[in-house]
Amino acid sequence: MKSLSKKVANKTSSNQWILVWCAVVLQSFVFLPAKANEQNLSYSQLIEKIKTEQVSEILLDPITNRAIVTLNNEKQPREVYLFQQNNSELISLMRQKNLDFGVSSSVSDVEPVRVMGNIFLLLLFLGALVMLFRRAANASGQAMNFGKSRARFHMEAKTGITFQDVAGIEEAKEELQEVVTFLKQPEKFTSVGAKIPRGVLLVGPPGTGKTLMAKAIAGEAGVPFFSISGSEFVEMFVGVGASRVRDLFKKAKENAPCLIFIDEIDAVGRQRGTGIGGGNDEREQTLNQLLTEMDGFERNTGIIVIAATNRMDVLDTALLRPGRFDRRITIDNPDFKERLAILEVHAQNKKIAPEVSLEAIARRTPGFSGADLANLLNEAAIFTGRRRKLEITMTEINDAVDRVIAGMEGTPLVDSKSKRLIAYHELGHAIVATLMPGHYPLEKVTLIPRGQAKGLTWYTPDEEMYLMSRSQLLAQITSTLGGRAAEEVIFGEDEVTTGAAQDIQQVTSIAGPMVTQFGMSDLGPIFLEESKETVFLGGDWGKRSEHSEEIASRIDVQVRSIVKNCYKSAKQIITENRDLIDYLVDILIEKETIAGDEFRRLIAEYQENKPKILTLG
Ligand code: ADP
Ligand code: MG
Ligand code: ZN
Numbered sequence: 267m268k269s270l271s272k273k274v275a276n277k278t279s280s281n282q283w284i285l286v287w288c289a290v291v292l293q294s295f296v297f298l299p300a301k302a303n304e305q306n307l308s309y310s311q312l313i314e315k316i317k318t319e320q321v322s323e324i325l326l327d328p329i330t331n332r333a334i335v336t337l338n339n340e341k342q343p344r345e346v347y348l349f350q351q352n353n354s355e356l357i358s359l360m361r362q363k364n365l366d367f368g369v370s371s372s373v374s375d376v377e378p379v380r381v382m383g384n385i386f387l388l389l390l391f392l393g394a395l396v397m398l399f400r401r402a403a404n405a406s407g408q409a410m411n412f413g414k415s416r417a418r419f420h421m422e423a424k425t426g427i428t429f430q431d432v433a434g435i436e437e438a439k440e441e442l443q444e445v446v447t448f449l450k451q452p453e454k455f456t457s458v459g460a461k462i463p464r465g466v467l468l469v470g471p472p473g474t475g476k477t478l479m480a481k482a483i484a485g486e487a488g489v490p491f492f493s494i495s496g497s498e499f500v501e502m503f504v505g506v507g508a509s510r511v512r513d514l515f516k517k518a519k520e521n522a523p524c525l526i527f528i529d530e531i532d533a534v535g536r537q538r539g540t541g542i543g544g545g546n547d548e549r550e551q552t553l554n555q556l557l558t559e560m561d562g563f564e565r566n567t568g569i570i571v572i573a574a575t576n577r578m579d580v581l582d583t584a585l586l587r588p589g590r591f592d593r594r595i596t597i598d599n600p601d602f603k604e605r606l607a608i609l610e611v612h613a614q615n616k617k618i619a620p621e622v623s624l625e626a627i628a629r630r631t632p633g634f635s636g637a638d639l640a641n642l643l644n645e646a647a648i649f650t651g652r653r654r655k656l657e658i659t660m661t662e663i664n665d666a667v668d669r670v671i672a673g674m675e676g677t678p679l680v681d682s683k684s685k686r687l688i689a690y691h692e693l694g695h696a697i698v699a700t701l702m703p704g705h706y707p708l709e710k711v712t713l714i715p716r717g718q719a720k721g722l723t724w725y726t727p728d729e730e731m732y733l734m735s736r737s738q739l740l741a742q743i744t745s746t747l748g749g750r751a752a753e754e755v756i757f758g759e760d761e762v763t764t765g766a767a768q769d770i771q772q773v774t775s776i777a778g779p780m781v782t783q784f785g786m787s788d789l790g791p792i793f794l795e796e797s798k799e800t801v802f803l804g805g806d807w808g809k810r811s812e813h814s815e816e817i818a819s820r821i822d823v824q825v826r827s828i829v830k831n832c833y834k835s836a837k838q839i840i841t842e843n844r845d846l847i848d849y850l851v852d853i854l855i856e857k858e859t860i861a862g863d864e865f866r867r868l869i870a871e872y873q874e875n876k877p878k879i880l881t882l883g
Contacts, residue, residue, distance in 0.1 A: 307335060312346045316359050324360060324367040419494035419514045421521075425481040432475055432482050433611040434604030434636065438595050442466070442483055445570055449487035449523050452568060464560055465571040465590050467531075469578045470597035473637030476574040479597070480527040483572065490524040492517065496533030499552045507534065507552030515559040515569075523568030528556075531573040537582045553582060560590050599635050602628055608636050612643045617650075619657040626660075630667055630709075632727050642666050668724075673717025678858055687757065688721040689713055689854045691765055693847050694752025695723040696865060698839050699745035704737045708866070712859040720765065723749075726862070736786045739776055744832040744839075746773050751836035752847065777828045778821075787824040794821060846872055 307315070312335060315321050323336040325343075333346040333356070348356070360367050429439055447454060448462045455462055468476040477493075484491035494514055499507035518526050534552045560571060573591055575581065585591055600608060605628040613624060631639065643658075645666035650658045669675065679685040696711040709724035716722055750766040785791030794817065840847065849872060854860055860868070 307346045422491040425485040425491045427481040427485040433607035434600045446486045466593045467591040468574045473635035474597045475636045480572045484525040490521050493527040496530035499534045508555035511555040526571045528573040532575045535581045535585050608639045612640045617657045619659045676715035690752045691749040692721040694748035698748030702741040705741040708862040710861045744836045747833045747836045755840045777825045781824040
């Protein structure tokens with residue numbers, strides 16, 4: 267009987283730690299109850315089983331007043347609750363049947379685990395508290411030792427990114443290929459007396475792959491990649507930024523050859539002496555330090571600094587001097603072919619249905635940056651997962667494009683007066699766009715809300731619109747006003763709504779430049795840019811009017827007349843096609859979305875049948 271109790275005890279201790287862990291994990295979700303086993307026997311059943319000799323082992327537990335009973339034909343022991351400790355009836359019966367029985371000191375299998383689990387949770391909680399306090403103490407301590415500047419830059423020994431991961435920007439890649447060679451085999455250049463450039467400036471809008479490119483250069487050259495963001499230089503205390511620059515270059519020198527990447531350099535590299543109240547001392551010091559460091563390290567030491575910005579116009583000219591960022595490479599948003607290449611790169615690690623045409627996606631996404639395209643495919647993959655499909659299909663991709671452009675899809679309105687008004691408004695846009703020559707084709711019109719919009723009319727720009735003619739711009743203004751025009755024609759002047767606010771803003775942003783920049787009004791081809799940016803307030807705020815009030819009012823008259831004429835023609839198109847719109851409105855309300863092709867087909871069909879209806883009537 268001794269051996270038996272040992273066996274049970276051993277079993278508990280060997281699995282104890284695993285059980286503790288399980289209990290900790292489980293407790294946070296379900297809180298194990300000290301629940302009785304379903305397999306329990308009643309006391310009388312136990313007596314019965316002993317009498318009929320069905321029991322092979324019994325272990326008595328004095329603490330919980332239980333007997334743990336193993337039946338002949340079962341492996342899993344059962345529990346029996348006893349009335350009292352010295353149950354003479356049971357013991358004598360067991361003696362009589364010559365049964366193997368022992369006494370266990372364990373409370374139960376689950377009990378110690380529960381207790382330990384709770385203690386563990388408590389410790390965990392205390393630990394978290396201590397950490398929180400430490401952190402708070404650190405944060406306040408930081409103010410005290412700012413001079414030391416804890417390094418804020420990041421270092422990657424290997425970026426693991428190569429030129430293959432960067433798609434589309436071929437010219438930039440070619441130019442930067444040389445930088446890779448500078449880092450890898452500087453002798454090639456130094457042996458013929460060439461000086462290796464210190465800095466390269468990448469200029470371009472956000473998400474075009476500047477950071478990616480810099481990482482790819484480091485990856486191709488196999489050198490460490492140091493990076494810091496301009497905004498991380500700028501801190502509350504004067505001198506912190508400068509000391510960070512010093513630290514960064516010190517570390518870089520220790521690790522040469524290497525690449526230093528400074529993101530958002532415009533945050534520190536703005537023209538000096540232009541801040542409010544005579545300049546931002548901190549930023550100036552940081553910039554001065556940066557310039558000193560860049561002059562300080564010998565050429566050919568194998569450090570190359572790459573900086574990125576999206577606005578070169580605000581940079582201090584001292585940064586652009588030879589010997590600093592003397593190479594500048596512009597990266598623009600990708601065109602059709604480049605978008606296709608970027609999509610191909612990002613499609614590689616995704617399961618995409620064979621019928622999906624990356625070309626069609628590239629065509630639908632003018633103005634998307636590389637980051638937008640990467641995000642687009644990721645959104646599509648998320649949709650696919652959510653819909654429990656195995657492959658990304660065109661439906662998910664189209665939904666993702668809509669989402670990236672216009673925001674999250676909302677629930678459609680129920681049929682009501684306002685739904686009807688929105689339907690007329692959207693059809694106003696769609697009809698004018700379809701019937702105006704020179705407008706890009708309708709992609710779809712929908713009453714499913716997205717983001718801020720309650721309904722949307724989409725167009726497909728069928729080519730890259732580098733140049734737009736006057737008539738194309740006018741067509742765009744007219745279709746944009748089509749929504750408001752429809753509201754007015756159908757519901758009357760007093761019923762027009764606030765729904766056209768966005769449209770009106772857009773119209774103004776097209777008509778204004780037509781007059782002031784493109785010379786497309788009666789004022790003639792004169793550049794009348796309304797305000798000129800100055801660097802007076804760091805380049806952002808100081809806008810100063812360049813021309814007299816008289817000219818300003820003449821510009822105003824011209825803009826008004828463009829918008830007024832376009833509105834007139836929008837109203838005219840809608841009035842003339844009132845019956846067609848009434849016909850389409852019911853279809854749109856019922857289907858909620860009409861695709862461009864179908865929309866054009868519906869119009870064609872209607873116009874074909876119209877004469878017949880007229881003669882019949
Ligand atoms: P930037 O630094 O210009 O703002 P990033 O380099 O951070 O842009 O780009 C963000 C992400 O967008 C990248 O990680 C990459 O996934 C994607 N991306 C951007 N441009 C490209 C490109 N030309 N080729 C492939 N992927 C790109
Ligand atoms: Mg970046
Ligand atoms: Zn509208």
